[in-house]
Amino acid sequence: MSPVEELRARVKDSNRPCALTGAGVSAESGIATFRGAGGLWRNFKPEDLATPEAFARDPKLVWEWYDWRRGLIAKAQANPGHWFLAKLEIEKPEFWLITQNVDGLHQKAVSRRVLELHGNIWRLRCTSCPKFFQDERVPLPLPPRCPSCGGLLRPGVVWFGESLPEGTLTRSRELAQKADLFIKGKSGEVLAGLL
Ligand SMILES: [Zn+2]
Structure with a gap:
């Protein structure tokens, strides 16, 4: 059995699979990780923009970067890696997906049981009151x-x-503790191979 066939068999036999996804899965949709080449914006490093200090200093600049990223993400489509996980959710009623991605592409592939460890770029949070808003406007009024x-x-x-x-x-x-199979979705390509 090839490693893919073996993993496919393990997925089939599992009752409570759980998956964790990160930047590798979104990369297949053309979304840069913002850490390497192609991810830079106006020569800023993400560490210079994605911090509470940067936002306190210059909220408009930080928002311009997020608005640019939202624009790129809005044009991106879910890929077969996302589809595989959406299909798994239908097949396995106890499946849950944990993601480090903030782009909402799992939801675009119609995954519903998603836990977002790093939040979601389409959600806006008030800095003065406890409210959250879903806002998918591109561009945003800044x-x-x-x-x-x-x-x-x-x-x-x-x-x-x-x-x-x-x-x-x-x-x-x-x-993750309850799961009988933990899938680390490092790349969308590998997940797509399981479709
Ligand atoms: Zn408010």
């Missing part, structure tokens, strides 16, 4: 303001130096 209190909105993603959302992290740990 900087976006909270419709409820007028406060400054920030991207609903986890930045460098911030902790992961505790509830999501706890739930992810529980699911």
Whole structure:
């Protein structure tokens, strides 16, 4: 049996599979990781923009970068790696997907049981009140303001130096422990091979 066939058989036999995906799965959709070549914007490193300090210093600049990224992501399509995981959700009622990606492409492939460890770029969070908003406008009016209190909105993603959302992290740990198969989706190509 080839490694792919073997993994396919293990997926078939499992009752409670769980998958973890990261940048490699989105890369197949043409989304740069923002860490290597092609990911740079105006010569800024992500570490210079995706931090609470950068946002406090210059929210408009940080928002311009996120708006640019949202524009790229809006044009991207889910790929066979995403489709495989969406199909798995239909076949296995106890399947859960944990992702580090913020692009929402799993949802575009119609995955519903998704835990987002790093948040979602389409969600905006108020810095003055506890409200969240789903906003898929491209481009956004910058900087976006909270419709409820007028406060400054920030991207609903986890930045460098911030902790992961505790509830999501706890739930992810529980699911990973309970799972009878843990799939690390390092690349979309490998997952697509399981389709
Ligand atoms: Zn608000």
